Amino acid sequence: MESQEERPAYRSHYMPRTRDGRIATVVFLVLFALAMPPFTHTLWDRLYPTILGLPFFYAVLLFVYVALIGVLMWAERRGV
Amino acid sequence: MESWVIATGLILVYLLVALWLGVVANRRMTVDLEDFLLYGRKAGFIVLYLTVVASYHSAFAFLGSSGFFYTHGIGFWAAGTWTVLVGAITYVIGTRVWALGKAFGYITPADMLADFYESEGVRVSVAVVSVLFTILYIQVQASGLGYIINVASGGRISIALGTFVLLAVAAAYLMAGGLRAVYWTDVLQGIWMYLAVWIGALYLSYKLFGGPMALWHAVEAQRPDLMTVPGPKGLFTPGMWIGMTVTLSFGIVFQPHMMIRWYTAVDAKTMKLLGATTPIYLMSLYIPTALVGLGGALALPHIDIPDQVFPELLFQYAPAWLTGIILAGATAAAMSTLDSILHANMTVLTRDVYQRYVAPGRSAAHYVWVGRAIVLGLLLVGYLLSTHTYGFLVTLVTLSGSGALQLMPAILGVCFPGRRTFTRSGVLAGLAASMVTLYLTLVVHPLYLGIHGGIWSLFVNFAVAAAVSAFTRSPSAETVRRVHGELERFVYGTEE
Numbered sequence: 001m002e003s004q005e006e007r008p009a010y011r012s013h014y015m016p017r018t019r020d021g022r023i024a025t026v027v028f029l030v031l032f033a034l035a036m037p038p039f040t041h042t043l044w045d046r047l048y049p050t051i052l053g054l055p056f057f058y059a060v061l062l063f064v065y066v067a068l069i070g071v072l073m074w075a076e077r078r079g080v
Numbered sequence: 081m082e083s084w085v086i087a088t089g090l091i092l093v094y095l096l097v098a099l100w101l102g103v104v105a106n107r108r109m110t111v112d113l114e115d116f117l118l119y120g121r122k123a124g125f126i127v128l129y130l131t132v133v134a135s136y137h138s139a140f141a142f143l144g145s146s147g148f149f150y151t152h153g154i155g156f157w158a159a160g161t162w163t164v165l166v167g168a169i170t171y172v173i174g175t176r177v178w179a180l181g182k183a184f185g186y187i188t189p190a191d192m193l194a195d196f197y198e199s200e201g202v203r204v205s206v207a208v209v210s211v212l213f214t215i216l217y218i219q220v221q222a223s224g225l226g227y228i229i230n231v232a233s234g235g236r237i238s239i240a241l242g243t244f245v246l247l248a249v250a251a252a253y254l255m256a257g258g259l260r261a262v263y264w265t266d267v268l269q270g271i272w273m274y275l276a277v278w279i280g281a282l283y284l285s286y287k288l289f290g291g292p293m294a295l296w297h298a299v300e301a302q303r304p305d306l307m308t309v310p311g312p313k314g315l316f317t318p319g320m321w322i323g324m325t326v327t328l329s330f331g332i333v334f335q336p337h338m339m340i341r342w343y344t345a346v347d348a349k350t351m352k353l354l355g356a357t358t359p360i361y362l363m364s365l366y367i368p369t370a371l372v373g374l375g376g377a378l379a380l381p382h383i384d385i386p387d388q389v390f391p392e393l394l395f396q397y398a399p400a401w402l403t404g405i406i407l408a409g410a411t412a413a414a415m416s417t418l419d420s421i422l423h424a425n426m427t428v429l430t431r432d433v434y435q436r437y438v439a440p441g442r443s444a445a446h447y448v449w450v451g452r453a454i455v456l457g458l459l460l461v462g463y464l465l466s467t468h469t470y471g472f473l474v475t476l477v478t479l480s481g482s483g484a485l486q487l488m489p490a491i492l493g494v495c496f497p498g499r500r501t502f503t504r505s506g507v508l509a510g511l512a513a514s515m516v517t518l519y520l521t522l523v524v525h526p527l528y529l530g531i532h533g534g535i536w537s538l539f540v541n542f543a544v545a546a547a548v549s550a551f552t553r554s555p556s557a558e559t560v561r562r563v564h565g566e567l568e569r570f571v572y573g574t575e576e
Contacts, residue, residue: 008557008560008561008564008565009499010497010498010499010564010565010568011497011498012496012497012498012499013495013496013497013498013567013571014496014498017572028168032161032164032165035160035161035164036161036321036322036325037318037321037322038318040158040309040318040321041309041310041317041318041321045308045309046308047300047304047307047308053293053296053297054293054296055154055296055300055307057154057157057307057308057309058154058157058296058370061157061160062160064160065160065161065163065164065359065363068164068168068359069164069167069356069357069359069360069363072164072167072168072171072355072356072357072359073356073357075171075356076171076352076353076355076356
């Protein structure tokens with residue numbers, strides 16, 4: 001049986017190595033958490049106050065989704 | 081002229097355009113397996129973008145999502161989470177899959193996994209999972225097509241005949257032009273379905289309520305139960321929200337018809353731009369379907385089949401020409417997914433089964449013709465599946481949404497270098513354990529402890545894969561150095 005240690009060892013690719021990569025990852029994860037329970041089922045789960053005429057729940061999540069897309073586009077522009 | 085004639089006629093026009101694109105694609109095709117199966121790895125941004133979004137969004141996005149809003153309310157706005165996640169997955173994982181495909185000539189997902197894990201068992205298992213869990217979508221899409229044409233013709237064209245005609249058209253342009261034909265028709269379908277659903281939703285909201293804002297206010301006033309989670313029937317619990325987010329993002333993009341698209345990008349920049357912008361289309365398609373579903377809950381509160389709310393509203397409140405254009409858009413949504421699945425299954429069966437085990441070493445032209453014959457077989461299977469009800473299929477369809485999700489540990493093991501990796505025994509054991517868990521948590525005890533079965537299975541999959549990998553043989557140092565070294569160079573420009 002070949003042990004795992006005999007393989008070439010690479011630094012983990014799960015942890016971003018560049019500053020821009022770290023910023024994009026952290027901001028994306030924080031924003032994504034805002035679109036997940038418990039935030040969705042406690043803080044955002046209400047009709048009022050409306051935002052630009054839209055229900056609170058719908059508008060907040062729309063804002064979060066657009067921001068998440070913005071993070072992806074920022075990362076692409078920065079070459080992350 | 082009667083409205084059903086106009087609606088059916090416009091669908092016919094759409095089908096003729098799709099067939100014409102198949103013929104034109106055929107003239108551009110060379111007798112080359114990569115050209116037939118992978119568009120020659122030359123897909124630019126616009127073509128790739130539209131084929132990815134059109135393949136992701138099926139008849140469900142067009143008809144089913146309105147039905148979800150109609151029945152379960154605003155909770156379906158969770159769709160934004162999984163569509164954004166699809167973009168992030170494409171950005172992070174898709175670019176790596178593309179780089180490995182280009183470097184080592186992979187054509188199918190099984191090519192990549194079998195190469196890294198040095199296992200024909202992994203190849204066969206992945207091919208089986210890929211085909212088994214996506215061939216059922218042929219049934220879903222084909223049935224949707226039959227239903228759409230049945231509705232458009234006012235019941236004059238039977239669902240069975242409509243299903244057969246539309247399946248035959250998709251198979252015809254796929255056989256003629258391979259993936260190029262699928263991509264070109266997807267461009268048409270992607271634009272058509274997007275415009276159709278937006279135009280239809282805006283028309284109905286102005287016609288029935290005086291505009292989208294007035295529609296929102298009306299729903300708030302008359303059906304506030306539709307405006308909160310978990311919704312009137314309690315579906316969108318936190319567990320369901322998270323479960324749908326994971327299964328409808330990773331679970332869809334790990335299906336072969338989506339992963340094969342990653343291989344076809346012309347360069348890495350195209351892949352990254354694809355990942356960053358895909359959610360714009362995917363997420364914003366659910367804005368008009370929310371208007372249709374929620375508005376429909378007020379205008380037509382007693383529909384027996386909620387998925388029919390969009391066509392029912394159109395037939396009652398929209399002019400015939402607009403109804404025809406929009407139903408042709410629904411046809412496009414279903415066909416763009418159907419042709420992609422037909423192509424993916426053809427590719428997996430030709431590449432991973434026929435070329436590997438039945439007749440290796442034949443000419444490219446031979447495999448192209450075998451691929452075409454397989455499409456004919458799939459056409460027949462798809463037709464039979466969609467016109468007959470088999471008890472076991474109901475179970476398999478229940479499992480299918482979470483099936484491809486179970487490839488996640490194996491794919492992450494390849495795409496993310498680190499100090500440890502999964503082994504072939506670990507991957508196979510994890511996959512087997514996850515299939516059993518899927519059956520138990522989706523069929524025997526659905527939503528066990530309020531958590532989606534796909535999530536339970538993924539937990540078990542990772543745990544078993546990690547445990548078995550700790551005691552079994554790793555991929556060889558040479559293979560790890562070759563594959564992970566390529567990723568190290570691609571992502572960071574360094575050797576180790």
